[in-house]
Amino acid sequence: MIVSPDEDTISAISTPIGIGAMGIVRVSGPRALAIGARVLGKNLSKLEAKKAFYGFVRNPETGNLIDEVVFLIYHAPNSYTGEDMLEIFTHGGLVAPREVLGVLLRNGARLAERGEFARRGFLNNKMDLVKAQGIIDVVDARSQKALFTSVYRLKGEASETVVSLKKKLEHILISLEATVDFPEEVDEEEKVVTDLYRVAKEMETLLKGMETSRRLRQGLKVVIIGKTNVGKSSLYNALLQEERAIVTPFPGTTRDVLESQLEYEGYPVLIYDTAGIRTSSDEIETISISRTRQAVKGADLVLLVIDGSIPLEEEDEEFFYDLKEKGGLVILNKIDLPEKIDRKIILSYGFPLMETSALKGWGIENILKKVVEMAFLSNIDLMLTDREANYLEEVLKHIRGAVENLNTLDIVGHHLREGVSQLRKILGEEPILNLTEEIFKNFCVGK
């Protein structure tokens, strides 16, 4: 598609990923300012064009702060693309630009295709072809390079899974089309249904892989939980090798959720310290507790800290619900002190247990090693770039759509056609499969 359809508003990160102190996220299209207004919480159309403004990007549903930003607006046709545009300067690094892009995509923008900004500029008469082509080439080169020089070691063979998924979907689609076009000679309806179910199941694996790949791109969210005074903040500091959180001998020290980023062997990890939960009526504490709950909700893994120098309490045991839900490790802390705890009870929950002394720095490296192993290494066969992940998510939506509509093959056909064409795009093939050709190749039809 070389022409931007109405209402089609695109967005992308325009700075190299993970490099530099600043990220730029661009939005272009007829709804750029409307979408911007939603996430910035401001009416943009009244602002002066091409002037820098200060603001906050928030999730419009929850009101949660995503990033503190500077932004500029442009009115059509006086912009790079010739359309309404919004440029958001975010914090640098890995997380901020992606989260900002994410919220834009969830609020009506679509991820730009490679070189699409330049192409739109060209189509709207903002630049000539030579220039547009130059820009497209650079973009291409950059994403190629990004793949190889990325801070993380991506396993380039993502495509094997994608190729096999594509083949399966194509096959189902061809059977379906042959069935509806030659209902008197071909009846593959049952096969279509069972094969679709099978693919939908296999999707689970794929989803896991996508999850891993998301973590690789955005950082693994590890949340430290446990009752008060067990040494959560001490552990947080030990993991970061920095005194970030306040540590005191008094219970209830930590009141808010703290977030920090670290890298272990090249894998990005986001660590969260939380307030210890205990039954209380203190208002600040109630707020703290709800913040903790929210952090746990967004966690990929939790580390449940238990103080080994005192007997296990009911308050400790309540945290096992979170551990069950999210997965993770039990950290038996304060092992420099005499042990007073009954390990059997802890072990009976069946989670891996690691011993540490946050105070002395014992066993810290082992935790990171174990966490990375659990989150990344078990699903390493599918590593995707943003673009691929985005297409793949579309594909999964279509597989789900197909499964939900099994009683009307025309709708199933629609979803499969769309799904297959997304997969072909990921693999850089022509988006349209010549169905007629395939039907004749695969089925004996006709009088």
Next chain:
Amino acid sequence: MVDYPIIVIGGGHAGIEAALASARLKVPTLLIAINLDNVGWTPCNPAIGGPGKAQLVKEIDALGGEMALLTDKTFTQIRMLNTSRGPAVRSLRSQIDRILYHREAKNALERTPQLSLLQGEVVDTSLVKKGRKKPIFRVTLRDGRNYLSQAVVLATGTYLKGVGRISSYSYPSGRGMEPPANYLSDSLRKLGLKLRRFNTGTTPRIDGRTIDREEMAIQPGEAGLKFSSLSPPVTREQLPSYLTYTTLETHQVVRDHLHLTASRSTDMVKVGPRYCPSIEEKMVWFPEKERHPVFLEPEGFTTVEYYVQGMNISLPAEIQLKILRTVPGMKKVEIIRPGYAIDYDLLDSLQLQPTLMVKNVPGFFAAGQVNGTTGYEEAAAQGIIAGINSALFVMGEEGFALKRDEAYIGVLVDDLTTKGVEEPYRMLTSRVEYRLSLRQDNADLRLTPLGRKLRLVSDERYKLYAKKVKEIEEIIAFLKGKRKKETSLYDYLKRPEVSLWKGGYSPAGVKERDILAISFTELLKYSPEVLEEVNTRVKYEGYISRENKRMADFREMENLLIPDLSEDTVIQGLSSLGAAMLKSRKPKSIGEFLRMPGVSPQDGLVLLDRIRKRKQL
């Protein structure tokens, strides 16, 4: 002065619709056919409709054509296929009485004012006077008579240098035992047209008194169905067809004689339709299949002949008999007419515009099998387009073309004229990008207003259309105004277990249905077609609106027009394939250009850039 403004050569399904359309647009038209007793003949399967084809028939009907009406008057059986697979692929299929169909077709021609008939073989069509707007053609018959016209529609089917073949025995033939047209091809070449050659084939016809129906599955018709909204309800009794299967023994006999098949034992071209393989080809292409279905279809109410669908064959007649007798139910079968193959000359369809006028010969149109398609419906669909455009041409008006997002006819013509065909082309629903929107049930809503604007749609048909539109709006307003279970009735209807009315077809697997017309009896005053239309529209709303968005993208590309670039000798940056396509096929829009084989998106950009720069000069 010309004798007739328009001359249609051919009385097949293409010629019939073409001549009816141009005459109904009040342009005097002469239809010439080699044998008027075979007008509207169905040389192959006596069947009309099926997936892809039914949509064409409904579209022809919506535009004001005849095929649906002829079918309703003459079918021996009608059924709905794909009933539980969704409205977008649901398709009517009928079997017609061959002789009755011909009679009704000829009668329709004879009833039409401004339309004259003439029997004779055309041997030459030449330009007496060239001209972009007002050319004059001379059409010459074999006996030397001449007729002058302003426009010609070529609809000669499989007749051009047709050769019938049964194994190594061959005979000149248009089809069946009719004479071919052996002279016209050369005259077409003189006009500057490019010709090529395809083949096709048909099955034996057998004596229905010699088959054992006990050994076959019976396939009855369904009551209450018809193609055209203009037809009165059809209540006549229907004839069943029968289903049986080939056996391993059948396959063995075919294999033993493969070397005798026409394409192997002679120099016949091998460009036949792959969706309709001969039994010989089935053995070679699908050797692992243990059986193939065989359908026995009656050829009419007053004949014992049956068509043997699945047994397209060109082996010697006595071997055909041997093969048939291995099929359960046919041990004692007798053949009345053997199956045969035929090869014939046709036009390269890339020479045509979407109006079906030949690009380099203004006033000269072509339609039907002669353009590389196969099938009665495909022929008729092109016929009506060529007929309309020949009339518009004579009247000096802008041409009429349908696009891929408007109709199956649009897809058919666009495939022919931008992609070209490598084998006889058959319409299929899988060729259609916007299948959820282009359905048989809404063909009238899509096309009748266009047909009306062309003055082809009668008052009666237009009234039915307007009534349907009004009733649909009424029902939708009603649904939006009533509430049930905390939502509007309109949204409630979107649930899979809910349907608007009790008839129609429910999706597979849904057992308990909530039928709105039971509690809201005011709905019962509407016809099933209208209720079904609303049902589909509401349930598919989300999908259809997404498809509409893609259709808008498509139109945007179609509207980027390419001006005459003939003075540009070289366009820098175009791929060599892109440049070749641009030069030889002269696409009208960037969209059309991008659909041509070998053209890349990059080529589209380059060309657009070039067009812009020219505008700035």
